[in-house]
Amino acid sequence: MIAPEFFYAAVIVMIGAFMALLRVFFGPSVPDRVVGVDTLNTLIVAGMVLLGAAYDRTIYIDIAIVYALLSYVGTLAIARYLQGGLE
Amino acid sequence: MNAVTYVIYAFLTINMVFNLLGSFSLHRFPDVYTRLHGATKCTTFGTIFAVLAVVVHAAYQLHITGDPKYLQMALHSVVALVALLLTNPTGAHAIAKAAHLSGYKPAKAVIDAYEEKLRGGAE
Numbered sequence: 001m002i003a004p005e006f007f008y009a010a011v012i013v014m015i016g017a018f019m020a021l022l023r024v025f026f027g028p029s030v031p032d033r034v035v036g037v038d039t040l041n042t043l044i045v046a047g048m049v050l051l052g053a054a055y056d057r058t059i060y061i062d063i064a065i066v067y068a069l070l071s072y073v074g075t076l077a078i079a080r081y082l083q084g085g086l087e
Numbered sequence: 088m089n090a091v092t093y094v095i096y097a098f099l100t101i102n103m104v105f106n107l108l109g110s111f112s113l114h115r116f117p118d119v120y121t122r123l124h125g126a127t128k129c130t131t132f133g134t135i136f137a138v139l140a141v142v143v144h145a146a147y148q149l150h151i152t153g154d155p156k157y158l159q160m161a162l163h164s165v166v167a168l169v170a171l172l173l174t175n176p177t178g179a180h181a182i183a184k185a186a187h188l189s190g191y192k193p194a195k196a197v198i199d200a201y202e203e204k205l206r207g208g209a210e
Contacts, residue, residue, distance in 0.1 A: 003144065005099060009137070012103040016110035020126070023113040031119040031186035038178055039113060039126040043106060045171055046134040049164055050102075053141040058156060061141075061163040065170055072174035076181055083185035 006054035010047045017043040034078055041071035091147045098140035105133030118194035119186050127179040131172065138168040 020043060023036035045064045052060030109129030116122045145161040148154070187201055 005096065006141070006144070009099040009103055009140075013106050013133075013137075016106045019107075019110040020113055023122075029119065029191055031182060031189070031191055032122065034182055034186075035119060035123045035126060036113060038123075038182060039110060039130055042127075042130040042134060042171065042175060043110065045167065046102070046106060046130070046137045049134075049141055049167055050137055052160065052164075053144055058160045058163060061160060061167055065163065065167045068167060068170045068174060072178055075178040079178075079181035079185040082182075083188040 002056045003054050006050045010050035010054060013043055013047040013050065017047065030082065034075070034082065037078075038071075038075055041067070041075070045071075091143065095140050095143055098136045098143065102133045102137040102140065105129045105136070109133060119191055120183060120193050123179055123183055127175060131175050134171055135168065138164045 017040055020036050020039040024033050024040065027033040027036055045068045048060050048064035048067065052058060052064070106129070109126045112125030112129060113122050116125055141164045142161045145157040145164070149157040149161070192202075193199060
């Protein structure tokens with residue numbers, strides 16, 4: 001392991017991602033769960049960038065770029081489904 | 088331990104504090120709109136500082152070793168940050184609009200301007 005401070009920062013970010021996952025599990029309504037998933041996506045992108053710096057691999061950061069764009073598409077699809085169509 | 092290490096530690100500390108605040112605000116706010124507000128703002132601000140820490144680390148390693156791998160790491164981190172900054176507020180706006188249109192009203196709200204706009208026109 002090259003840089004341990006980035007690894008511990010990624011561990012703390014993943015603890016926050018676990019707290020967002022609790023909101024996904026115990027959310028009382030459907031938009032609460034969608035907000036939990038959106039927060040989880042942002043935290044996973046941050047943790048992936050930090051892990052790419054920690055393990056000294058640039059390919060993890062490329063995975064973070066693709067994950068950010070694909071999670072945006074997924075969030076928009078869920079929002080369109082939730083409001084009942086395109087109108 | 089030189090000055091660059093202290094800068095990286097400061098950025099990583101800001102990142103950890105704001106990301107934990109963002110996920111903690113999911114459990115402390117009463118309805119979906121306030122939860123969305125707190126979580127989106129705090130995690131976006133924290134991720135900006137995570138990418139800044141990675142960029143400072145990569146620039147320092149590039150200055151020491153001269154390996155072009157670190158230049159690639161810095162540029163791709165900035166691209167990931169730009170993708171996140173463009174997609175995160177628009178996704179939050181889509182979620183809030185969908186939640187309001189599907190019938191979840193704000194808790195303890197006095198004025199609901201979007202509801203008035205939907206009922207009475209845009210004036």
